[in-house]
Amino acid sequence: MKLFVLGATGRTGMEIVDLALARGHQVTAFVRSPRELRPSASLTIVRGDPRRREMISAALPGHDAVLSAIGAPPRDALRPNTLLTDCARATVDAMTSSGIARLTIVSAAVLFPEEGLFFAFFRWLLKHHARDLRAMENIVQASGLEWTIARPPRLRKSPDATFRALHNALPPGSRVMSFRSVAAFMLDAVEHRSHVTEVVGLAQ
Ligand SMILES: NC(=O)c1ccc[n+]([C@@H]2O[C@H](COP(=O)([O-])OP(=O)(O)OC[C@H]3O[C@@H](n4cnc5c(N)ncnc54)[C@H](OP(=O)(O)O)[C@@H]3O)[C@@H](O)[C@H]2O)c1
Numbered sequence: 001m002k003l004f005v006l007g008a009t010g011r012t013g014m015e016i017v018d019l020a021l022a023r024g025h026q027v028t029a030f031v032r033s034p035r036e037l038r039p040s041a042s043l044t045i046v047r048g049d050p051r052r053r054e055m056i057s058a059a060l061p062g063h064d065a066v067l068s069a070i071g072a073p074p075r076d077a078l079r080p081n082t083l084l085t086d087c088a089r090a091t092v093d094a095m096t097s098s099g100i101a102r103l104t105i106v107s108a109a110v111l112f113p114e115e116g117l118f119f120a121f122f123r124w125l126l127k128h129h130a131r132d133l134r135a136m137e138n139i140v141q142a143s144g145l146e147w148t149i150a151r152p153p154r155l156r157k158s159p160d161a162t163f164r165a166l167h168n169a170l171p172p173g174s175r176v177m178s179f180r181s182v183a184a185f186m187l188d189a190v191e192h193r194s195h196v197t198e199v200v201g202l203a204q
Helices: 011-022 053-059 083-098 117-125 127-141 179-192
Strands: 002-006 026-031 043-047 065-068 102-106 146-151 154-156 164-167 176-178 198-203
Touching: 002 011, 011 026, 011 179, 026 053, 053 083, 065 083, 065 179, 083 102, 083 127, 102 127, 102 179, 117 127, 127 146, 146 179, 154 179, 176 179, 179 198
Parallel strands: 002 026, 002 065, 026 043, 065 102, 102 146, 146 198, 154 176
Antiparallel strands: 164 198
């Protein structure tokens, strides 16, 4: 498939690119810092700002799907921020005008109404980030596209690409998983056209 990756220089995004190339896909990485990525024959690197729909639109034609793993830096995630909302609006507009329907996008488990002190603490700590994530999800869900929203828990670096996925709920015991597992879920969803118009909770 010809895949368009947003946030490709991030920890999840790099795993998406790596795994997509390993599975034989053609990948376009739309990034603001091209030097962060290692060139490869099946990888096209396009420099651009993911908040600007015209820049996405210019690079998007000919792709089968968009995978988005944009995330605010930690200092921005702890204060009011609209990065994810702005990028989602630009992405959805560009996809709609380019006639590309399939979108998988990373959100976060903090949006699930889990009970207990652990989840209450993270909901409080990440309240600004959660507001941005919620607004991003609302734009995606109202888009009319064939979207899948992945909500993973805290992520860590590990070669483990296994995952459990549940429609609209967090799989039991989900506290941490690998960036690579999120990438594997997103690629599987695109390749098999699974979880279309679903919010999906993830766990290792
Ligand atoms: N990390 C976790 O534990 C965790 C847990 C649950 C959910 N998530 C969600 O997963 C998503 C990805 O997380 P991650 O940890 O993989 O992110 P990350 O490593 O921080 O990477 C973020 C990506 O977004 C890009 N980006 C950030 N600010 C930008 C801006 N102003 N303009 C353009 N691009 C910008 C970065 O580009 P540059 O390289 O150019 O900065 C990078 O490609 C986030 O939405 C987050 O909410 C993360």
